[in-house]
Amino acid sequence: MPPLPRCAIVREVGLRDGLQSIATVVSTERKCAWVRTAFAAGLREIEVGSFVPARLLPQLADTADVLHYAKTLPGLSASVLVPNLRGAERALELGADLMILPLSASHAHSLANLRKTPDEVVAELGRIRAARDASGRRTLIEGGVGTAFGCTIQGEVRPAEVLRLMQALLDAGADRVSLADTVGYADPAAVSRLFEQALRIAGDRLCCGHFHDTRGLALANVVAALQLGITRFDASLAGIGGCPHAPGASGNAATEDLAFLLESMGVDTGLDLEALLALRAQVAGWIEGEPTHGALWRAGLPQTFCPARARA
């Protein structure tokens, strides 16, 4: 096995990618408790919500409040998803550490979900960059290239198109980019091929892998990207997220399982697994009746488990 990075960052996206996919509305108070407890468990990057119109995603209508709270935690990078310049302006106004602009490399998916072509999203990123520069804020801009391994509407998404759009996002002013397997079509070999090519273009500006576990391969895909030196992965507690095209199907990689994978392999995440499992139980309680996922929570940590940090 190729040598692995010594450290990796797990970015919690359950408050955004998770909650946006389920009907239950979690209260602002509980979302803040989630952020607080996740921070206490060692998470230092949390996507707290999305600046989309509240009528589209009422579950995330309180994103400004959650962001406001997250900013009180020293050393926490609080990110938000922004679908357009309007959302970016709110993120800048409220001082988000990072804003993520999603671009779907599948034209069909892009039109269906964002009502824009991928190249129109690239142009929007250019406007967001101009707004950021004019604002004097330090908010980072991440271009998140989704459906990077295929799409449930369009089917195949050509790697050359994914790479072209990633390059275009960087050219338009993205500080960094990430690749997402939005629908669980990726496999470790495909991840290895695409991330290797993407690294050649973006270098360390390729900052994150986002793998859905729709078909059970998320963690194997993480290892494939990790072997190439990718050191940031999105995940949501209890694997919430789901897929609108496959009711009950798994969503994001489960934060607690991903952390267990990394720590077991000796890759330091700075996370307290027992604390994460306790928070997972709390979150699962708040969304009772919604499908949750993951394996570690049932079995518990191995008796022999030793965090990466304790082995050094």
Add this chain to the structure above:
Amino acid sequence: MPPLPRCAIVREVGLRDGLQSIATVVSTERKCAWVRTAFAAGLREIEVGSFVPARLLPQLADTADVLHYAKTLPGLSASVLVPNLRGAERALELGADLMILPLSASHAHSLANLRKTPDEVVAELGRIRAARDASGRRTLIEGGVGTAFGCTIQGEVRPAEVLRLMQALLDAGADRVSLADTVGYADPAAVSRLFEQALRIAGDRLCCGHFHDTRGLALANVVAALQLGITRFDASLAGIGGCPHAPGASGNAATEDLAFLLESMGVDTGLDLEALLALRAQVAGWIEGEPTHGALWRAGLPQTFCPARARA
């Protein structure tokens, strides 16, 4: 990513490792249908049961009948688990293609489960080899080294002890050996380390990896072993198997998810995924109420899925 093998074998162990862990007794007729349909879906290696006393595992009391049926399918390798010489004598008498003698590298687990020390199991393998040679049968003997990555009773199991016992099994007359993560303690880095050392000792007599998905890492572990050239993996349809120490926890790698992983990466398994998913649904119906696992069955195959064989 290191180059992957072009082909791999999925060995179905649901009829043994799966059914032995659940209370529901599946009828002989249904077991034979399972074998027949699995064979039609392309499976060419099936563990059909276990020659243990029926009072211990009534679910597997009809192993002789299922083996008898399996032997009517041309080109199918039908294997059985044998806990001792007595079981091996039945396997020889009934003409099993392969018998697997489990050895637990954890002394505590070995005493608890087999009421023998690991070295007593090695000695038993010597007696089984003598019986096989005397019988004139071609039944292969596999020594399956379990709890190879740790144990829920004893905790740590030292790799040196696993390798010593594997060597001892070969010295005692095993035709081949396999390594099993019986309790889901393995991770890809540990798999890579142990299988690499084991390959140095056993070469291609190290024939199989058996990974439980108790903590969600089974498929990532498969990829780690595959990268070293291991080309046979145990799995059970619907991931049945479970863990007596963690009620509801995942069991074996799910056959259908494993096949999807391999085929997606371009590793030819000869399996028909749609047929496997149909059989999975049938099996899940037969054991209704028992926990089942796996992800692919909910989401279905990607639109873009193309079997490895069709790409050549």
